[in-house]
Amino acid sequence: MYVYDEFDRAFLAERVADFRDQVERRLSGALTEDEFKPLRLMNGVYLQLHAYMLRVAIPYGTLSSDQLRRMAHVARVYDRGYGHFTTRQNIQFNWIKLEDLPQAMADLGEVGVHGIQTSGNCIRNVTTDQWAGATPEEFDDPRIWAEILRQYSTFHPEFTYLPRKFKIAITAAPKDRAATKVHDVGLRLHRNEDGELGFEVLVGGGLGRTPFVGKSIRPFLPVRDILSYIEAIMRVYNQFGRRDNIYKARIKILVHEIGAEAFAEAVEAEWANIRDGALQLTDEIIDDIRARFLYPDFAAVEDQPAEMTAALEDPRFATWYRNSVHRHKVPGYSIVTISLKPVGAPPGDATADQMDVVADLADAYAFHEIRVGHEQNLCLPNVAQKDLPELWRQLDAAGLATPNVNHVSDIIACPGLDYCALANARAIPVAQEISKRFADLDRSRSIGRLHVNISGCINACGHHHVGHIGILGVEKNGQEFYQITLGGRADEHAQLGTLLGPAVSYDQVPGLIEDIVDAYLELRASPKELFVDTVHRLGVEPFKERVYATH
Amino acid sequence: MAAPQQQKLKVNGPVAVTANRLADGAVVWRTAAGGWSTALGDAAVVTTAPEAIALLEGAHKRDTDAVGAYVAPVILGDNGAVLPGNLRERIRVNGVTFELPASTLPAA
Numbered sequence: 052m053y054v055y056d057e058f059d060r061a062f063l064a065e066r067v068a069d070f071r072d073q074v075e076r077r078l079s080g081a082l083t084e085d086e087f088k089p090l091r092l093m094n095g096v097y098l099q100l101h102a103y104m105l106r107v108a109i110p111y112g113t114l115s116s117d118q119l120r121r122m123a124h125v126a127r128v129y130d131r132g133y134g135h136f137t138t139r140q141n142i143q144f145n146w147i148k149l150e151d152l153p154q155a156m157a158d159l160g161e162v163g164v165h166g167i168q169t170s171g172n173c174i175r176n177v178t179t180d181q182w183a184g185a186t187p188e189e190f191d192d193p194r195i196w197a198e199i200l201r202q203y204s205t206f207h208p209e210f211t212y213l214p215r216k217f218k219i220a221i222t223a224a225p226k227d228r229a230a231t232k233v234h235d236v237g238l239r240l241h242r243n244e245d246g247e248l249g250f251e252v253l254v255g256g257g258l259g260r261t262p263f264v265g266k267s268i269r270p271f272l273p274v275r276d277i278l279s280y281i282e283a284i285m286r287v288y289n290q291f292g293r294r295d296n297i298y299k300a301r302i303k304i305l306v307h308e309i310g311a312e313a314f315a316e317a318v319e320a321e322w323a324n325i326r327d328g329a330l331q332l333t334d335e336i337i338d339d340i341r342a343r344f345l346y347p348d349f350a351a352v353e354d355q356p357a358e359m360t361a362a363l364e365d366p367r368f369a370t371w372y373r374n375s376v377h378r379h380k381v382p383g384y385s386i387v388t389i390s391l392k393p394v395g396a397p398p399g400d401a402t403a404d405q406m407d408v409v410a411d412l413a414d415a416y417a418f419h420e421i422r423v424g425h426e427q428n429l430c431l432p433n434v435a436q437k438d439l440p441e442l443w444r445q446l447d448a449a450g451l452a453t454p455n456v457n458h459v460s461d462i463i464a465c466p467g468l469d470y471c472a473l474a475n476a477r478a479i480p481v482a483q484e485i486s487k488r489f490a491d492l493d494r495s496r497s498i499g500r501l502h503v504n505i506s507g508c509i510n511a512c513g514h515h516h517v518g519h520i521g522i523l524g525v526e527k528n529g530q531e532f533y534q535i536t537l538g539g540r541a542d543e544h545a546q547l548g549t550l551l552g553p554a555v556s557y558d559q560v561p562g563l564i565e566d567i568v569d570a571y572l573e574l575r576a577s578p579k580e581l582f583v584d585t586v587h588r589l590g591v592e593p594f595k596e597r598v599y600a601t602h
Numbered sequence: 603m604a605a606p607q608q609q610k611l612k613v614n615g616p617v618a619v620t621a622n623r624l625a626d627g628a629v630v631w632r633t634a635a636g637g638w639s640t641a642l643g644d645a646a647v648v649t650t651a652p653e654a655i656a657l658l659e660g661a662h663k664r665d666t667d668a669v670g671a672y673v674a675p676v677i678l679g680d681n682g683a684v685l686p687g688n689l690r691e692r693i694r695v696n697g698v699t700f701e702l703p704a705s706t707l708p709a710a
């Protein structure tokens with residue numbers, strides 16, 4: 052966990068006091084809505100269909116048990132008893148009253164969390180791998196670098212009014228769990244031939260109306276230069292990014308229009324002026340940030356202890372273990388994913404009681420630490436294997452042990468028309484119905500890894516372009532229709548999906564998805580060939596022929 | 603999709619003016635008396651663009667009660683009931699279309 056200092060705490064308290072004053076002035080009429088709206092957005096407060104929504108950042112997806120408990124408290128006291136985890140390592144509260152927001156923010160601020168820069172044309176929450184610091188695959192803990200970027204970008208005056216919002220994601224493992232290739236800037240931490248640590252820098256990725264996979268503009272950037280290089284990118288974007296048309300304002304459009312090479316040249320030219328300046332990170336600064344991350348005091352314990360191997364006799368435990376438990380860098384420990392996708396439930400929602408259960412379990416078995424992944428699931432990154440059976444029993448009792456991680460029912464879905472003021476169509480009920488169709492765990496296991504992503508409009512908060520099956524809600528004559536794409540992926544081989552065919556109505560979607568899956572089972576070269584690989588091998592045509600014939 | 607507030611006003615049937623209450627964001631409807639009500643049945647229903655514009659202008663005069671006012675389609679039921687005119691408004695009136703997550707844990 053990162054330990055915040057007095058500066059962070061004092062700063063947050065001041066910010067909450069400002070917001071309290073702004074809300075009072077708004078309610079009294081001293082501020083107009085036009086004056087107030089940008090102020091509330093800067094604090095992560097949106098006005099949705101039926102209520103205000105508060106978006107709170109979970110920096111690099113890391114939460115302490117106290118922070119999660121406080122989120123449960125906010126959900127219970129000011130909201131309707133639940134929160135929604137998003138694809139950008141944020142949590143959203145859907146029903147908070149404006150008059151209660153300052154106090155809710157004060158309560159959150161006490162544990163160091165807030166909604167600042169979760170909205171607006173600024174650098175948003177820097178996201179990373181939810182397995183950071185725990186996976187044996189990584190070159191370094193990416194959160195160190197996310198934290199450095201967080202400190203640098205928070206309230207950076209030059210980047211508070213960018214042409215559009217700006218999202219950065221970091222992976223430090225070859226397996227990309229942070230979707231770095233579909234962010235404005237994606238950073239891939241690795242070592243060069245001399246063993247030095249550095250970043251591959253990708254720019255111009257993003258989803259939404261005009262999706263692109265990010266392009267590599269520098270294969271290796273020494274870590275000490277990360278801030279000056281990001282600053283050079285931001286300056287080029289700030290100077291040349293379009294402000295005349297909101298749909299063309301993201302950096303991806305600039306990179307696409309001038310080309311990655313020309314963009315890289317402009318960045319390098321800008322960087323040459325500043326690379327040796329104040330932004331160069333010294334070992335001292337890096338070590339200081341690194342020292343603020345406290346790592347668990349891992350015990351020297353046996354790998355695969357008898358308590359765990361004995362429990363594997365229980366087929367339910369064994370199923371969960373195989374699905375949700377992953378290898379840790381320390382022998383005798385594991386990383387545990389907690390599915391927030393129980394069959395038939397809204398994806399990514401957790402009730403206040405569930406949040407409390409997870410916080411208590413993190414205290415008992417996981418060194419007080421919880422992570423949030425972009426797939427809208429939670430994670431306990433450091434669990435002793437001997438504790439897994441008891442952890443599982445308690446998760447199971449709280450409805451948090453559905454062994455469907457990475458299966459077809461582990462659906463990513465945005466809030467859609469049930470909450471969102473920008474939506475064309477619903478996303479959550481579509482996800483619920485699909486997950487019910489695949490409730491049979493044996494069937495879903497036999498299908499294997501399959502990501503279904505649903506967005507309620509072209510803004511693509513549900514990352515539909517990079518779903519193995521992507522579902523996009525559109526509106527036709529006042530009715531909900533859905534376009535289906537196949538073959539997208541968000542990992543290190545990121546790719547945008549290909550449109551399958553004409554959009555289908557709301558009622559047709561679940562059946563169509565079943566037909567697509569049946570087609571895959573028929574077409575796959577072997578049970579080892581994943582859905583997305585079958586689509587890449589054959590293209591969408593064979594799917595189209597089979598699926599549309601029956602609809 | 604552009605939010606209804608940003609769309610050009612077209613009136614081809616009964617409409618009402620709706621907004622969100624400032625203090626809590628609740629869905630409210632403009633009444634004939636120039637106030638706001640959380641009940642769609644209390645809404646002033648009009649059928650022409652000038653009438654709708656007049657309602658909207660009235661709604662915009664004071665922004666401490668409700669915000670983001672726009673013209674929304676409604677349907678008049680047989681018995682004079684006023685019903686939401688599209689899915690978006692149905693959801694705003696009736697709430698989300700699925701069961702909200704229970705605030706308690708599933709029974710053991």
Ligand code: SF4
Binds near residue numbers: 472506
């Ligand atoms: S994708 Fe569209 S509908 Fe879904 S949350 Fe984003 S803006 Fe709303």
